[in-house]
Amino acid sequence: MTNPRLLPYLLLLPATLFLAFFFIMPFVQVAWMGLSADGALSLDQFRTMASHWKFQPALVNTLLLALIVVPMQLALALGMASIVTGMGRGREVVLYIWTIPLGISDLAAGIVWLAILDQTGFLNSALYSLGLIPGQVNWLTYQSPWLLFAAVIVAEVWRATAIMLVILVAGMGLIPKEYYEAAEVFGAGAWQRFVKVTLPLLKPSIQTALILRTILAFEVFAVVIALAGTNLPVLMGETYTWQFAMQRRGVAAAYALVILGISIAFTVVFLLALRTREEQRA
Amino acid sequence: MKRLRLFRALVAASLATGISVGAGTASAQELLFWSTQANPVEEAQAMRDQVLAGFDGAVDFQPQEEGPFMTRIEAELQAGSGQIDVIGALHGSFASIPDGLVDLTSVVDGLSSPASATYVELGKLGTGEQKYVPWMQATYVMAASREALEYLPEGADINALTYDQLIAWATALAENTGGPKFGLPAGPQGLIHRFVQGNLYPSFTDSMVTKFRSAEAEAMWGTMRELWAVTNPSSTNYGFMQEPLITGEVWLAWDHIARLANAFNERPDDFVAFPSPAGPTGRGFMPVVAGLGVPVTAADKDASNRLVAYMMQPDTQVATLRATNFYPVVEVALPDDMPDSVRISGPAIAAQSASADANPGLLPIGLGPAGGEFNQVYRDTFERILLAGHDIRQVLDEQAETLRTIVGTAGAPCWAPDPASEGACPVE
Numbered sequence: 001m002t003n004p005r006l007l008p009y010l011l012l013l014p015a016t017l018f019l020a021f022f023f024i025m026p027f028v029q030v031a032w033m034g035l036s037a038d039g040a041l042s043l044d045q046f047r048t049m050a051s052h053w054k055f056q057p058a059l060v061n062t063l064l065l066a067l068i069v070v071p072m073q074l075a076l077a078l079g080m081a082s083i084v085t086g087m088g089r090g091r092e093v094v095l096y097i098w099t100i101p102l103g104i105s106d107l108a109a110g111i112v113w114l115a116i117l118d119q120t121g122f123l124n125s126a127l128y129s130l131g132l133i134p135g136q137v138n139w140l141t142y143q144s145p146w147l148l149f150a151a152v153i154v155a156e157v158w159r160a161t162a163i164m165l166v167i168l169v170a171g172m173g174l175i176p177k178e179y180y181e182a183a184e185v186f187g188a189g190a191w192q193r194f195v196k197v198t199l200p201l202l203k204p205s206i207q208t209a210l211i212l213r214t215i216l217a218f219e220v221f222a223v224v225i226a227l228a229g230t231n232l233p234v235l236m237g238e239t240y241t242w243q244f245a246m247q248r249r250g251v252a253a254a255y256a257l258v259i260l261g262i263s264i265a266f267t268v269v270f271l272l273a274l275r276t277r278e279e280q281r282a
Numbered sequence: 283m284k285r286l287r288l289f290r291a292l293v294a295a296s297l298a299t300g301i302s303v304g305a306g307t308a309s310a311q312e313l314l315f316w317s318t319q320a321n322p323v324e325e326a327q328a329m330r331d332q333v334l335a336g337f338d339g340a341v342d343f344q345p346q347e348e349g350p351f352m353t354r355i356e357a358e359l360q361a362g363s364g365q366i367d368v369i370g371a372l373h374g375s376f377a378s379i380p381d382g383l384v385d386l387t388s389v390v391d392g393l394s395s396p397a398s399a400t401y402v403e404l405g406k407l408g409t410g411e412q413k414y415v416p417w418m419q420a421t422y423v424m425a426a427s428r429e430a431l432e433y434l435p436e437g438a439d440i441n442a443l444t445y446d447q448l449i450a451w452a453t454a455l456a457e458n459t460g461g462p463k464f465g466l467p468a469g470p471q472g473l474i475h476r477f478v479q480g481n482l483y484p485s486f487t488d489s490m491v492t493k494f495r496s497a498e499a500e501a502m503w504g505t506m507r508e509l510w511a512v513t514n515p516s517s518t519n520y521g522f523m524q525e526p527l528i529t530g531e532v533w534l535a536w537d538h539i540a541r542l543a544n545a546f547n548e549r550p551d552d553f554v555a556f557p558s559p560a561g562p563t564g565r566g567f568m569p570v571v572a573g574l575g576v577p578v579t580a581a582d583k584d585a586s587n588r589l590v591a592y593m594m595q596p597d598t599q600v601a602t603l604r605a606t607n608f609y610p611v612v613e614v615a616l617p618d619d620m621p622d623s624v625r626i627s628g629p630a631i632a633a634q635s636a637s638a639d640a641n642p643g644l645l646p647i648g649l650g651p652a653g654g655e656f657n658q659v660y661r662d663t664f665e666r667i668l669l670a671g672h673d674i675r676q677v678l679d680e681q682a683e684t685l686r687t688i689v690g691t692a693g694a695p696c697w698a699p700d701p702a703s704e705g706a707c708p709v710e
Contacts, residue, residue: 053666119516120529140519141515141518142515142518142669229469244350244654245349246655247352
């Protein structure tokens with residue numbers, strides 16, 4: 001009979017092996033590719049990456065995009081989760097409709113918004129039929145980088161808010177109703193209940209949602225490619241270009257390590273800032 | 283319990299059938315034809331149904347994008363074994379893997395109809411062996427809708443335009459038709475780098491590499507800024523010019539003949555094709571060569587050679603033209619029932635290469651895997667000068683540095699229109 005103390009580790013073994021093969025080994029290989037040149041440890045790849053004219057715009061655009069999109073989505077998701085939690089009948093239908101974007105790939109989402117915002121797309125048709133524009137307006141050109149940015153923000157908010165919504169709805173469901181009843185007894189209004197009861201007890205879920213969404217926000221790629229092509233450089237897009245168009249794996253690996261670096265940095269920030277002490281947990 | 287046993291039996295049976303079917307398919311001696319050409323769905327289907335159907339043997343034609351294409355070939359070469367039997371790609375892709383290709387001199391010698399000598403020479407990749415057999419050729423031309431012809435400047439011969447006349451024409455279109463109607467394929471999938479390498483540089487500087495940052499190049503980019511001012515800004519989204527031509531967004535365009543073909547086929551009476559314009563140092567254009575190669579890791583090299591020889595037969599070459607709009611490299615009389623795109627682009631291609639001031643800029647030779655980076659230099663120069671508005675002199679100096687490093691590391695000697703060089707092609 002197997003030693004019962006070993007049982008948990010044996011049960012974890014298949015998953016550990018899977019992770020080791022398909023995550024850790026490739027990760028080590030990519031890290032080596034990014035930190036070496038001609039077989040020796042070197043920062044050449046990072047130097048090449050940083051001296052390219054698109055590196056800084058890509059870094060700035062990616063960070064700015066994440067900085068704008070994630071707080072917007074957090075606020076929206078909190079609002080949507082509150083609505084859903086407060087609903088009685090029809091809760092499942094609304095939740096289902098709001099999580100439909102989760103079921104499509106991000107490239108498909110990008111193409112959907114391209115169909116809306118294109119010169120011959122739905123937005124122009126609607127505005128023209130309302131008489132608001134004299135003819136076709138080209139929203140998505142390189143001449144209007146801020147419009148491109150706004151288009152990507154709208155598409156990303158539409159596509160990815162559901163990720164945070166799902167986590168927050170689950171978290172809100174765990175908050176016992178007694179706290180709200182007690183708050184009502186003490187005369188707290190709806191907003192005060194939200195700020196003093198819901199938010200603190202939701203901290204672990206918010207932490208999870210923020211970490212997940214921020215990491216994904218730094219990897220934004222398909223939506224940008226669909227809407228802006230190469231007119232809006234982002235880190236992931238540059239990684240793709242260096243790997244496939246220019247066949248320079250080392251520099252692409254360096255970009256990947258940069259994305260990893262900022263993801264880790266922000267994860268640590270969220271872990272520290274949104275720590276919940278033991279006694280504060282619900 | 284009985285149900286459980288029945289269930290187990292069913293699972294085992296389906297697994298066994300699956301495995302045997304899988305094994306059966308693998309042993310059917312299918313040749314894997316790995317290609318970057320004929321990637322669009324209609325072209326791939328035409329390749330399978332019309333071109334490869336006549337081969338006595340099974341062929342699995344698998345086209346894809348350049349990136350995954352190259353990654354798999356390199357992986358198989360590194361591993362020393364693989365499934366790919368025949369490779370179909372542009373000259374530049376073969377140039378990155380010269381050591382992984384089988385010598386195909388016997389195939390070239392055994393051709394019933396000889397292939398163009400220039401391209402056979404190109405297929406040697408600078409070595410003594412035939413690394414790839416030239417398969418089909420194409421080039422880049424200009425296209426215009428008949429509505430645009432009304433605004434052609436006075437006295438301009440459409441088959442012998444200059445860049446100044448082109449700018450005047452595009453300006454007339456922009457002013458009189460409600461917006462800029464000249465388009466270039468400057469999108470992520472577009473071939474704008476070939477426009478800069480094959481059209482602009484040979485026409486204005488009589489060079490592609492050596493005079494990259496010369497005073498003539500600076501003047502050229504100044505002229506290009508004038509043309510860009512009357513170019514449709516959506517050009518940064520265009521990959522294939524046939525689409526905006528068909529929708530009417532663009533009335534005047536430059537692109538690869540295979541990327542204009544749909545426009546010619548769908549509305550043959552509405553479009554014309556004509557040669558690229560000429561600059562101070564000639565009429566620059568770039569001829570494109572696609573080839574067939576056999577990797578050293580192919581299982582049955584005789585079968586691969588037979589497939590390559592089949593693709594080079596005159597009938598197959600004509601069928602390939604119908605399927606992909608790429609022209610034959612062997613001497614063949616074209617039948618009368620070719621599609622409209624062939625009928626329309628054929629004379630433009632002939633006029634372009636036969637023009638008195640023709641100054642072709644060839645595909646790079648000897649750059650190896652640095653071909654992509656080489657193209658990116660020209661693309662970056664285009665983006666920085668025209669889209670980002672950076673100072674021309676500064677951009678040319680910086681990009682010339684990058685170009686020098688790339689060509690120097692690869693050790694590639696100069697190619698047309700640059701004069702032959704000793705060692706790596708210098709950037710003056």
